[in-house]
Amino acid sequence: xxxxxxxxxxxxxxxxxxxxxxxxxxxxxxxxxxxxxxxxxxxxxxxxxxxxxxxxxxxxxxxxxxxxxxxxxxxxxxxxxxxxxxxxxxxxxxxxxxxxxxxxxxxxxxxxxxxxxxxxxxxxxxxxxxxxxxxxxxxxxxxxxxxxxxxxxxxxxxxxxxxxxxxxxxxxxxxxxxxxxxxxxxxxxxxxxxxxxxxxxxxxxxxxxxxxxxxxxxxxxxxxxxxxxxxxxxxxxxxxxxxxxxxxxxxxxxxxxxxxxxxxxxxxxxxxxxxxxxxxxxxxxxxxxxxxxxxxxxxxxxxxxxxxxxxxxxxxxxxxxxxxxxxxxxxxxxxxx
Amino acid sequence: xxxxxxxxxxxxxxxxxxxxxxxxxxxxxxxxxxxxxxxxxxxxxxxxxxxxxxxxxxxxxxxxxxxxxxxxxxxxxxxxxxxxxxxxxxxxxxxxxxxxxxxxxxxxxxxxxxxxxxxxxxxxxxxxxxxxxxxxxxxxxxxxxxxxxxxxxxxxxxxxxxxxxxxxxxxxxxxxxxxxxxxxxxxxxxxxxxxxxxxxxxxxxxxxxxxxxxxxxxxxxxxxxxxxxxxxxxxxxxxxxxxxxxxxxxxxxxxxxxxxxxxxxxxxxxxxxxxxxxxx
Amino acid sequence: xxxxxxxxxxxxxxxxxxxxxxxxxxxxxxxxxxxxxxxxxxxxxxxxxxxxxxxxxxxxxxxxxxxxxxxxxxxxxxxxxxxxxxxxxxxxxxxxxxxxxxxxxxxxxxxxxxxxxxxxxxxxxxxxxxxxxxxxxxxxxxxxxxxxxxxxxxxxxxxxxxxxxxxxxxxxxxxxxxxxxxxxxxxxxxxxxxxxxxxxxxxxxxxxxxxxxxxxxxxxxxxx
Numbered sequence: 001x002x003x004x005x006x007x008x009x010x011x012x013x014x015x016x017x018x019x020x021x022x023x024x025x026x027x028x029x030x031x032x033x034x035x036x037x038x039x040x041x042x043x044x045x046x047x048x049x050x051x052x053x054x055x056x057x058x059x060x061x062x063x064x065x066x067x068x069x070x071x072x073x074x075x076x077x078x079x080x081x082x083x084x085x086x087x088x089x090x091x092x093x094x095x096x097x098x099x100x101x102x103x104x105x106x107x108x109x110x111x112x113x114x115x116x117x118x119x120x121x122x123x124x125x126x127x128x129x130x131x132x133x134x135x136x137x138x139x140x141x142x143x144x145x146x147x148x149x150x151x152x153x154x155x156x157x158x159x160x161x162x163x164x165x166x167x168x169x170x171x172x173x174x175x176x177x178x179x180x181x182x183x184x185x186x187x188x189x190x191x192x193x194x195x196x197x198x199x200x201x202x203x204x205x206x207x208x209x210x211x212x213x214x215x216x217x218x219x220x221x222x223x224x225x226x227x228x229x230x231x232x233x234x235x236x237x238x239x240x241x242x243x244x245x246x247x248x249x250x251x252x253x254x255x256x257x258x259x260x261x262x263x264x265x266x267x268x269x270x271x272x273x274x275x276x277x278x279x280x281x282x283x284x285x286x287x288x289x290x291x292x293x294x295x296x297x298x299x300x301x302x303x304x305x306x307x308x309x310x311x312x313x314x315x316x317x318x319x320x321x322x323x324x325x326x327x328x329x330x331x332x333x334x335x336x337x
Numbered sequence: 338x339x340x341x342x343x344x345x346x347x348x349x350x351x352x353x354x355x356x357x358x359x360x361x362x363x364x365x366x367x368x369x370x371x372x373x374x375x376x377x378x379x380x381x382x383x384x385x386x387x388x389x390x391x392x393x394x395x396x397x398x399x400x401x402x403x404x405x406x407x408x409x410x411x412x413x414x415x416x417x418x419x420x421x422x423x424x425x426x427x428x429x430x431x432x433x434x435x436x437x438x439x440x441x442x443x444x445x446x447x448x449x450x451x452x453x454x455x456x457x458x459x460x461x462x463x464x465x466x467x468x469x470x471x472x473x474x475x476x477x478x479x480x481x482x483x484x485x486x487x488x489x490x491x492x493x494x495x496x497x498x499x500x501x502x503x504x505x506x507x508x509x510x511x512x513x514x515x516x517x518x519x520x521x522x523x524x525x526x527x528x529x530x531x532x533x534x535x536x537x538x539x540x541x542x543x544x545x546x547x548x549x550x551x552x553x554x555x556x557x558x559x560x561x562x563x564x565x566x567x568x569x570x571x572x573x574x575x576x577x578x579x580x581x582x583x584x585x586x587x588x589x590x591x592x593x594x595x596x597x598x599x600x601x602x603x604x605x606x607x608x609x610x611x612x613x614x615x616x617x
Numbered sequence: 618x619x620x621x622x623x624x625x626x627x628x629x630x631x632x633x634x635x636x637x638x639x640x641x642x643x644x645x646x647x648x649x650x651x652x653x654x655x656x657x658x659x660x661x662x663x664x665x666x667x668x669x670x671x672x673x674x675x676x677x678x679x680x681x682x683x684x685x686x687x688x689x690x691x692x693x694x695x696x697x698x699x700x701x702x703x704x705x706x707x708x709x710x711x712x713x714x715x716x717x718x719x720x721x722x723x724x725x726x727x728x729x730x731x732x733x734x735x736x737x738x739x740x741x742x743x744x745x746x747x748x749x750x751x752x753x754x755x756x757x758x759x760x761x762x763x764x765x766x767x768x769x770x771x772x773x774x775x776x777x778x779x780x781x782x783x784x785x786x787x788x789x790x791x792x793x794x795x796x797x798x799x800x801x802x803x804x805x806x807x808x809x810x811x812x813x814x815x816x817x818x819x820x821x822x823x824x825x826x827x828x829x830x831x832x833x834x835x836x837x838x839x840x841x
Contacts, residue, residue, distance in 0.1 A: 007658055007660075007739060007743075007749055007752055007753065007757065008660040008743075008749040008752075011660060015660070019660055019661050019662075022659075022661040022663070022664065023661055023662065023663035023664075026661065026663040026664045026667055027663055029667075030667050037691075040690075040691060041690065043527070063550075065690075078396040079396070081396065081397075082394075082395070082396020082397045083394075083396065086397075129824070130816070130820070133774070133778075133816075133819060133820045133823040133824055133827075134778070134816050134819050134820070135778040135779075135780075135781040135794055135819060136778070136781075137781040137782060137784075137785075137794050138781065138794050138797060138812070138815060138816065138819070141794065141797065141798050141801060142808070142812045144430070144433075145433075145801045145808045145812075146808075147433070147436070147437050148433065148436075148801070148808050149807070149808035149809045149812075151436075152807045152808055152809070153807075153809065156807070167437070168437040168438065168439050169437075170439065238677075242677070242678075242679045242680075243679070245679035245681050245682070246679075246681060246782070248681065249516070249681075249785050250427075250430075251386075251425055251427045251430070253425070256679065256681060256682065260387070260516075260517075260519070261386060261387060261394050263519055263523075264387045264388075264389065264393065264517075264519035265389070265393060265394070265395065267519075267522070267523075267526075267546050267547055269519060269520065269523045269689055270523070270686075270689065270690045273682055273685050273686060273689075273690070276682060277678045277682050277686075280677060280678055280679055280682065281673075281674060281677040281678055284677035285673065285677055288677070489703055492789075494785070494789065511702065511703045511704075512703065513703045513707065513789065514788075514789025514791075515688075515689075515787055515789060516785055516786065516787060516789075520688075520689060520787050523689050523787075524689065524787075527689075529692065
């Protein structure tokens with residue numbers, strides 16, 4: 001029972017009538033919006049186009065984006081085997097590397113921020129705050145320029161630049177490093193909050209049993225925290241996957257880059273972008289569903305599946321550069337009161 | 338309970354590591370060419386993947402004039418076509434790729450300029466392109482660069498062609514920046530920009546894709562000497578490349594390649610070998 | 618650092634676009650976000666459906682693609698110019714794209730905030746005869762807003778960083794990261810000091826925002 005269920009009474013006859021009117025208005029507004037998009041992409045607006053009242057304006061314009069020839073390439077197997085499937089493979093590869101590395105990065109610095117030694121706490125805090133505050137695109141550009149930076153530095157201090165082939169950064173490495181640093185520092189906050197959210201009594205009880213600090217952390221706190229953090233972690237991984245699309249800018253042959261090449265080859269940039277968006281939406285919604293399923297599963301086991309992010313004392317929920325929502329999947333659509 | 342929990346974390350970590358290994362194993366799945374590195378029996382050549390007519394990725398294999406030239410030169414250097422590893426060289430990373438040794442050679446509409454000569458060596462030129470302007474087929478206002486005053490011109494990220502007009506020629510065109518030339522073409526086709534200006538070879542490639550929609554104004558100006566980009570300091574390789582280029586023109590192969598790429602367009606390509614510059 | 622300071626005018630120009638993009642998109646995405654939230658908790662099933670489809674669709678599309686649609690598709694398709702000069706035209710299209718995208722996250726945060734309002738309050742309001750709109754406007758949204766100040770701050774920070782994507786994706790707004798990339802490419806500035814300079818610029822924008830919203834969220838927190 002949530003607030004959105006009790007905001008209004010069970011509708012009576014008048015409310016139902018009103019609701020029907022609003023429904024019709026909404027549907028009409030939606031249809032107008034769709035028509036605008038359809039007509040716009042159909043090039044029905046420019047000068048010299050037939051008036052909207054005439055049926056010609058609504059027919060598929062061979063020069064518009066809906067022309068069959070612009071979509072035909074997607075019916076050819078080569079388009080899929082040559083661009084989309086390798087692109088998807090590269091996207092998933094980059095996301096997988098980055099996910100594992102970001103979780104490691106997050107564990108190291110998240111636990112670092114809980115350390116008893118002040119310097120470790122400070123350094124971890126500085127690292128996390130730094131990488132969380134910088135745009136991912138800048139991290140990727142910087143990683144790409146790293147060999148140049150090293151050579152500039154070596155020249156500046158008077159030694160010879162590195163011989164060629166000793167140090168190179170390819171596009172995959174740049175994307176993975178950027179994604180790791182950014183998402184890792186967000187995950188560090190998730191881990192820190194999650195560990196903090198484990199009731200204090202647990203750690204105290206363990207200490208009173210004579211466990212060392214590391215034992216308390218690894219045997220008592222982290223195992224309990226992990227289950228409650230799972231949804232937040234998966235939500236962050238969705239962000240990571242979506243952000244890997246930035247690889248397109250540095251010509252990393254991932255999914256979006258594949259669609260960009262299709263657009264170049266067949267002159268159908270917009271249809272390619274529409275299909276790319278559909279693929280991303282399907283992948284990301286499936287991952288989000290996984291997060292919800294994990295949460296429900298935890299809830300059934302009687303675990304408080306509190307979002308690490310919503311734990312008291314933490315001002316910020318985990319955010320992504322492209323996904324700043326609190327990582328809380330909520331059931332879709334309110335039920336009836 | 339405790340033991341079970343820990344073993345579950347252990348399993349998770351192990352599964353993660355296994356996935357990472359698996360990803361490593363299939364990490365070689367790249368579009369088109371390999372991931373560089375070269376060495377051994379292969380040669381890694383950087384070409385464009387997104388320029389119709391010159392270097393265009395066709396479902397895994399680049400095709401076009403630059404690619405044909407690259408294949409010929411590599412053949413003269415003793416590499417069979419199956420020993421060539423193609424890799425994408427975008428405008429922004431050509432110098433970096435050569436300096437890092439990611440590629441052995443760059444043949445990617447790479448103009449020879451003094452600035453670039455500081456960073457890399459050039460063989461060739463193998464072709465001299467000129468700058469031209471592409472407009473919508475029904476546009477009769479723009480006949481040359483001077484007509485661009487007050488018009489919107491598309492500039493591709495990392496390319497200087499548009500700046501040649503606005504800065505060097507001092508013509509007051511407004512620039513709209515797009516990611517690459519195919520985005521420029523999209524903007525031109527929907528009327529957001531009035532013109533796209535860059536090398537006539539590049540424009541011809543796009544014009545060939547949709548001849549009814551665009552036309553070149555055929556008012557060439559300036560010159561872009563396409564060179565073969567090589568890592569700095571390998572004079573021997575540079576000489577060999579120059580010999581190969583001369584042979585390619587003498588045998589008539591060069592014109593054949595140009596004809597394959599642009600024969601169906603009204604682009605009047607030059608059929609003379611450009612003056613070699615010699616290796617420094 | 619010298620080369621970086623020598624190009625200070627470019628740096629400042631870049632960040633001025635970053636700030637303008639952030640402020641305008643923040644305003645529009647907030648308004649759209651509130652409307653979407655109202656639709657998502659409304660009694661009309663069609664409105665709930667439309668808002669949910671919008672949020673789920675846009676939220677799961679990479680921002681790069683959303684901006685690509687704004688830059689290459691919609692602007693010319695509708696034949697609307699938003700400004701006389703190209704510079705401002707692409708700016709406004711970038712604002713539309715960023716707002717459309719960020720509104721989903723504003724709406725998600727707000728909806729989570731709506732759920733923190735105790736049921737008793739809402740029921741009490743209903744028993745007093747308040748209609749749905751009155752209930753939302755007078756009871757629920759004011760409290761929900763106060764409880765999501767922190768998350769909205771994070772949305773704003775994310776938006777600040779997301780403005781960098783407007784420099785690519787068919788729009789080419791000359792904001793800060795674009796200026797950094799130009800300096801790298803032209804080799805006019807050493808990489809490490811340039812990067813640190815631009816990174817500091819972004820931290821100057823994002824860190825105080827984070828602290829301010831953290832402070833504000835404690836200050837306006839609803840005591841329960």
